[in-house]
Amino acid sequence: MSAEQLSSLRLVLFFSVLPVMVLAESWRPARPWHDSRSKRLGFHFLLSVFNSVIYRLIVSAPLLALTVYVYDKGWGLAGWLGLRGPAEWIATFVVMDMFDYWWHRLNHVVPFFWRFHRGHHYDTHVDASTSLRFHIGELLLSGVMKSLWIVVWGPSAAAFALFESGITAYAQFHHSNIDFPDPVEKALRWVHMTPRLHAAHHTVTIRSRDANFSTIFLVWDYLFGTFQEADYEELKKLGIAQGRDRDLSFAAFLKAPVRLK
Numbered sequence: 001m002s003a004e005q006l007s008s009l010r011l012v013l014f015f016s017v018l019p020v021m022v023l024a025e026s027w028r029p030a031r032p033w034h035d036s037r038s039k040r041l042g043f044h045f046l047l048s049v050f051n052s053v054i055y056r057l058i059v060s061a062p063l064l065a066l067t068v069y070v071y072d073k074g075w076g077l078a079g080w081l082g083l084r085g086p087a088e089w090i091a092t093f094v095v096m097d098m099f100d101y102w103w104h105r106l107n108h109v110v111p112f113f114w115r116f117h118r119g120h121h122y123d124t125h126v127d128a129s130t131s132l133r134f135h136i137g138e139l140l141l142s143g144v145m146k147s148l149w150i151v152v153w154g155p156s157a158a159a160f161a162l163f164e165s166g167i168t169a170y171a172q173f174h175h176s177n178i179d180f181p182d183p184v185e186k187a188l189r190w191v192h193m194t195p196r197l198h199a200a201h202h203t204v205t206i207r208s209r210d211a212n213f214s215t216i217f218l219v220w221d222y223l224f225g226t227f228q229e230a231d232y233e234e235l236k237k238l239g240i241a242q243g244r245d246r247d248l249s250f251a252a253f254l255k256a257p258v259r260l261k
Helices: 003-027 037-073 076-080 085-109 111-121 128-132 136-153 157-175 182-188 195-201 219-223 250-254
Strands: none
Touching (some): 003 128, 003 157, 037 076, 037 128, 076 085, 076 136, 085 111, 085 136, 085 219, 128 157
């Protein structure tokens, strides 16, 4: 499968996984909604369209060109290790997910990054549409960070596109307002970040909010000491203390990085 086909796969996953997650959380929600779901879906979808247009114009093409250039030159750890074909795809998927863990963690630790990322945490609910809720400034910063990942690792364009498709689908999954029975939850945790644990990452309580940073593979939180068990009492209040009355305001969301709190 070519890089172009994998890029198309990301779009297909976006428009297939999201409706499935929306239907699943409609059937059996883990938490009640206090705001209009249609308003939430509309707000986050329009925000996603706005972000996608800007991101594609500014970031997507340069990242692809950089990926092709670095891979052709044989730069990066993947080239140094002689990884090619399926082995390189698998390794890239795992390594990039680890890089994404650290980027997410930095967004909570570095005050400048948090100014952009906190708009994502202003959401007082967590459901599949929350996976679309990112400030364009954060996405542009992530583009810069991904360029560093590309230089350090040296993935093929196809493997990088596969990773991008994977995090799109997994973000929609682990943000969804669903919960699994404990036996299923425990089985999933051997490998994956789950909706229960990611909802804990969105609590007002800092104990679990500054934890559970993994996107796909939960091993990074285990390995780097940031795993925190979800607490059902804490899950009753999601978001952060500031901005709770303006979580669905475009103006307030776009101004999040320059607000004092």
